[in-house]
Every structure is written in C-alpha cells, then in structure tokens.
Amino acid sequence: MAxxxxxxxxxxxxxxxxxxxxxxxxxxxxxxxxxVRWMLGATERTRAESRASVAAMATEDAWxxxxxxxxxxxxxxxxxxxxxxxxxxxxxxxxxxxxxxxHPEHGGRGLATEAAAALLDWGFAEFGLHRVxxxxxxGNEASARLLTRLGLRREARHVRSYRFRGEWADQLxxxxxxxxxxxxxxGPDGPGAR
Numbered sequence: 001m002a003x004x005x006x007x008x009x010x011x012x013x014x015x016x017x018x019x020x021x022x023x024x025x026x027x028x029x030x031x032x033x034x035x036v037r038w039m040l041g042a043t044e045r046t047r048a049e050s051r052a053s054v055a056a057m058a059t060e061d062a063w064x065x066x067x068x069x070x071x072x073x074x075x076x077x078x079x080x081x082x083x084x085x086x087x088x089x090x091x092x093x094x095x096x097x098x099x100x101x102x103h104p105e106h107g108g109r110g111l112a113t114e115a116a117a118a119l120l121d122w123g124f125a126e127f128g129l130h131r132v133x134x135x136x137x138x139g140n141e142a143s144a145r146l147l148t149r150l151g152l153r154r155e156a157r158h159v160r161s162y163r164f165r166g167e168w169a170d171q172l173x174x175x176x177x178x179x180x181x182x183x184x185x186x187g188p189d190g191p192g193a194r
Contacts, residue, residue, distance in 0.1 A: 003062035003070065004122045010114050015072040017061035018083065022073055023047075023054050025080035029103040038140040039101075057083065063127070066091045074102065074115045081106040084115045086123050086132070094130035096123055100146070107142075113149050120150070124178045131177050138170035147174040151184040 008015040018026070027050035029035045036042040045053065060071040066088055074082040082102035089095045098120065102112040123129040134152055136143040144154070152174035160168035176184075 001062045001064050002127050004072075004119075004126065007075075008072070008118050008122065010118045012076065013111065013115055013118070014075040015084065015115060015118055016075065018054060018057040018071055018073045018080075020054060020058055022080045023051055025103075026050055026054050026057075026083075029082065029101065032104065034104055035101060038137050038143065060085070063088045070119075072115075072119060074111065076106065076111070082112065082115065084112075084119045086119055089133070094128060096129050096132050098132050098134040098152075110149075112146055116146070116150055120176075120181060124181050129178060131175055132181075133173060133175045135174070136172050137164060138172050144172055144174075150176070151181065152176045153180075 004015075006016050027045065027047055030045040030050045030053060031047075033044050036044055057071045060069045062068070063070055069085050069087045071083055071085040073080045074084060082100065085099040087097045087099065089097050098116060100112050100116050102115075120132060123132060132152070134147050136147070138144075138157060148154070153176065154172060155175050156173040158171045158173065161171050162169055
C-alpha cells in the first residue's frame with residue numbers, strides 16, 4: 001500500500017483524503033455546470049449523487065493495486081475547494097495519470113497548480129514514478145494552460161478520438177518524466193518557485 005504522509009502541506013494548502021463530512025463543499029462545485037462542462041460523462045450532480053461521489057472518493061486514500069486512484073481534498077482554511085488525483089496506470093512502467101478539479105471561485109490564483117504540484121512531488125519523489133500523463137478535451141484551454149504551467153509537455157492531439165457529450169472530440173495528451181520534473185522543480189521557473 002502506498003500513500004503520502006497525511007496531510008500534505010503547501011504554502012497555502014492542505015491536501016488530505018476526502019471524508020464524508022466534505023459533502024457540502026464537494027456538492028458546491030459538483031452541482032455547477034461550469035465545473036462539469038469538460039468532465040467525461042458528468043452532469044451537474046444532485047446532493048444524493050454528490051453523496052455517492054464523496055463516499056467513493058473517501059475510499060481512494062491509497063494505492064493498493066495497479067488501477068487504483070488516489071484522491072486528495074484540496075483544503076483552504078476549513079473549506080474543501082477542490083480535489084487532485086493520481087491514477088496508478090502501470091506498475092511495470094511506473095506510470096500514473098493526473099486529474100484535478102477546483103471550485104471556480106478559487107480559480108486564477110495558482111491553487112490548482114500548487115495542489116497538483118504537491119501530488120506530483122509525492123508521486124515522483126516518494127512513490128518512484130517514472131512518468132505522469134494528463135489528458136483534457138482540446139477545447140479546455142484552462143486545463144491545457146494549467147498542465148503547461150506545471151511543466152508537462154503536450155505530446156499529442158488525438159483527433160476525434162473519443163465520444164464527448166454525443167459527439168466526436170479531440171483530446172490533448174500531456175506528460176512529464178521524473179527527471180524533467182526534478183529539473184523543473186529545481187529551476188527558477190519551476191512549480192516550487194511560486
């Protein structure tokens with residue numbers, strides 16, 4: 001079993017496992033059309049649907065086997081303003097996939113970048129990942145900018161590669177290797193230089 005030593009702390013955030021008491025905060029963003037707009041298969045959630053989502057996320061506190069998702073609540077003060085996750089994609093290739101969501105009221109201040117960077121730091125330094133990938137809808141410019149700020153490079157644009165809201169859509173694929181992450185984190189423009 002692998003997980004960070006909880007909580008992870010950054011300059012402005014605390015990252016910890018999701019708990020059932022997070023329902024009100026999680027529902028505050030899951031019910032917003034502007035949040036679920038780019039999420040595959042997601043629609044604005046009812047409170048009951050958010051309760052089921054929180055219950056599922058609360059079990060995602062560690063990697064026990066390949067395919068597991070590690071989901072951490074992004075906390076400012078006493079409020080959960082988003083979540084970051086790493087999905088363990090391959091034990092043999094030491095690869096994971098990054099995901100994130102942030103309540104729009106907290107956007108534009110680098111908080112999603114700070115949270116994702118902290119989780120990537122753990123994945124590379126503590127778990128020994130070799131590579132992390134991230135994917136987003138080609139129209140989701142904010143997500144593509146966040147991944148670029150993190151230091152992930154755009155590797156591909158998969159043209160009309162998946163069904164999104166009933167239509168074929170393009171997907172952007174980003175990635176970063178462990179040695180690139182370490183070099184970026186040490187450099188003057190790295191995530192640690194916020």
